[in-house]
Amino acid sequence: MRPDLTEKQQSVLSFIRRYLQEYDRPPTFREVGQATGISSTNGVRYVLDGLAHKGYLSRSPLLSRAVSLTEKSARRPKGMRLIPLIGRIAAGSPLLAEENLEGHVAADQTVVGSGDTFALRVKGDSMKEAGIFDGDILFARPQSMAQSGDIVVAMLEGEATVKYFRPEKKRICLMPANPRFSPIIVEKGKRDFQILGKVIGLMRKI
Amino acid sequence: MRPDLTEKQQSVLSFIRRYLQEYDRPPTFREVGQATGISSTNGVRYVLDGLAHKGYLSRSPLLSRAVSLTEKSARRPKGMRLIPLIGRIAAGSPLLAEENLEGHVAADQTVVGSGDTFALRVKGDSMKEAGIFDGDILFARPQSMAQSGDIVVAMLEGEATVKYFRPEKKRICLMPANPRFSPIIVEKGKRDFQILGKVIGLMRKI
DNA sequence: AAATATACTGAACATTCGTGCAAAAGTCAA
DNA sequence: TTGACTTTTGCACGAATGTTCAGTATATTT
Numbered sequence: 001m002r003p004d005l006t007e008k009q010q011s012v013l014s015f016i017r018r019y020l021q022e023y024d025r026p027p028t029f030r031e032v033g034q035a036t037g038i039s040s041t042n043g044v045r046y047v048l049d050g051l052a053h054k055g056y057l058s059r060s061p062l063l064s065r066a067v068s069l070t071e072k073s074a075r076r077p078k079g080m081r082l083i084p085l086i087g088r089i090a091a092g093s094p095l096l097a098e099e100n101l102e103g104h105v106a107a108d109q110t111v112v113g114s115g116d117t118f119a120l121r122v123k124g125d126s127m128k129e130a131g132i133f134d135g136d137i138l139f140a141r142p143q144s145m146a147q148s149g150d151i152v153v154a155m156l157e158g159e160a161t162v163k164y165f166r167p168e169k170k171r172i173c174l175m176p177a178n179p180r181f182s183p184i185i186v187e188k189g190k191r192d193f194q195i196l197g198k199v200i201g202l203m204r205k206i
Numbered sequence: 207m208r209p210d211l212t213e214k215q216q217s218v219l220s221f222i223r224r225y226l227q228e229y230d231r232p233p234t235f236r237e238v239g240q241a242t243g244i245s246s247t248n249g250v251r252y253v254l255d256g257l258a259h260k261g262y263l264s265r266s267p268l269l270s271r272a273v274s275l276t277e278k279s280a281r282r283p284k285g286m287r288l289i290p291l292i293g294r295i296a297a298g299s300p301l302l303a304e305e306n307l308e309g310h311v312a313a314d315q316t317v318v319g320s321g322d323t324f325a326l327r328v329k330g331d332s333m334k335e336a337g338i339f340d341g342d343i344l345f346a347r348p349q350s351m352a353q354s355g356d357i358v359v360a361m362l363e364g365e366a367t368v369k370y371f372r373p374e375k376k377r378i379c380l381m382p383a384n385p386r387f388s389p390i391i392v393e394k395g396k397r398d399f400q401i402l403g404k405v406i407g408l409m410r411k412i
Numbered sequence: 413a414a415a416t417a418t419a420c421t422g423a424a425c426a427t428t429c430g431t432g433c434a435a436a437a438g439t440c441a442a
Numbered sequence: 443t444t445g446a447c448t449t450t451t452g453c454a455c456g457a458a459t460g461t462t463c464a465g466t467a468t469a470t471t472t
Contacts, residue, residue, distance in 0.1 A: 021285060024274045025231050028459060040421045041460070064270040064428065064459050068230045080286050080312035106286035108312040111411045131337040131410070151412065203409045204337070205317045206357065234429060246451045247430070270429055270458060416471070428459070436451070
């Protein structure tokens with residue numbers, strides 16, 4: 001599969017990947033040695049330098065745990081994207097501002113496409129009948145306009161909400177998908193209202 | 207944004223995140239101190255222990271660079287996985303057999319976890335009220351048993367179906383989540399019936 | 413067969429790094 | 443102000459970690 005790597009290099013590289021996955025930090029020489037049956041730290045150094053030379057990882061001398069995978073070996077299959085997950089949305093601040101960011105979630109490109117995307121966690125059941133449940137993670141395209149019928153993420157008086165978008169002549173209706181909730185009516189240009197984006201997908205852990 | 211953190215803790219946490227993002231490894235005490243204006247390693251230790259105590263990160267004593275973000279503060283996805291997408295399920299053949307495979311979909315590990323997982327596309331609206339719509343991609347854990355209340359993928363006379371699993375004394379009820387559909391009753395050991403897996407998550411393009 | 417390259421071992425060695433006090437400085441309530 | 447906390451400094455210590463160098467065994471080349 002990696003025909004240009006020796007067996008030892010293979011196993012070291014694979015150990016580093018597993019270790020990174022598990023601990024979120026690179027292993028020490030001794031840990032690598034113990035896991036791959038190299039009894040001398042210098043043996044590890046030898047293999048690591050070999051891998052570095054072949055471009056599979058990079059090292060910073062004199063620093064502990066300073067091996068990192070390169071593009072070549074960090075497998076991030078294409079078709080996957082990392083989408084920023086927005087936490088609480090601070091009113092006024094730009095959507096993707098540092099303080100709004102809660103983390104990242106991986107998503108398949110068939111779901112989120114290739115345009116700008118952000119993710120947020122759903123609170124409440126107001127869109128239940130649209131198949132959007134409490135706790136779901138929504139993917140949305142940032143935009144300040146929307147078409148009637150779109151499911152939008154909107155900012156209303158400092159609160160983010162997800163609803164069907166139904167503009168009328170003089171006002172905008174934000175329709176829930178749950179009979180136990182009432183539509184929210186916004187007089188155009190009246191209340192502190194803003195569309196943040198249009199929902200394009202979701203993901204749920206059951 | 208994190209009201210229970212002091213300013214110092216905030217800035218240290220944020221530095222650790224930036225550092226992780228950039229170098230793929232945690233910083234040392236001295237690096238943290240230098241970046242956040244704490245001139246003693248022991249000062250850093252103090253702040254770090256405070257953060258650890260509040261649950262924002264965890265430390266392993268005696269190890270270098272052994273701070274890691276917890277769920278609470280993590281910034282990068284635990285990981286992404288490629289899940290095999292099952293197309294038509296040929297009766298009799300093993301689930302993951304080559305001829306059943308339609309491709310792969312990317313999924314966030316927070317949704318699919320780390321165990322064996324397969325994916326399949328939903329056909330029909332019989333689980334609509336469980337928030338599972340036509341066209342959704344389901345993630346499921348392969349298993350031949352299930353507990354009452356689980357949503358299962360089951361093979362019934364050569365057809366795969368997704369339903370709530372409700373075993374009774376002498377028979378098994380497969381309950382839809384849509385009043386327009388009727389429960390499917392399977393006499394135990396009678397019809398050609400098999401559980402393929404338990405649904406653990408889903409993903410939808412809107 | 414001798415020379416060379418590869419893939420290590422083993423044992424110091426030198427930094428880097430986390431730990432452990434003791435003490436100072438800052439904070440806040442009584 | 444006093445006293446009780448909290449937060450930070452400073453420094454020495456020892457454990458953890460990468461580096462260096464001298465060898466060894468094995469295979470490959472010449």
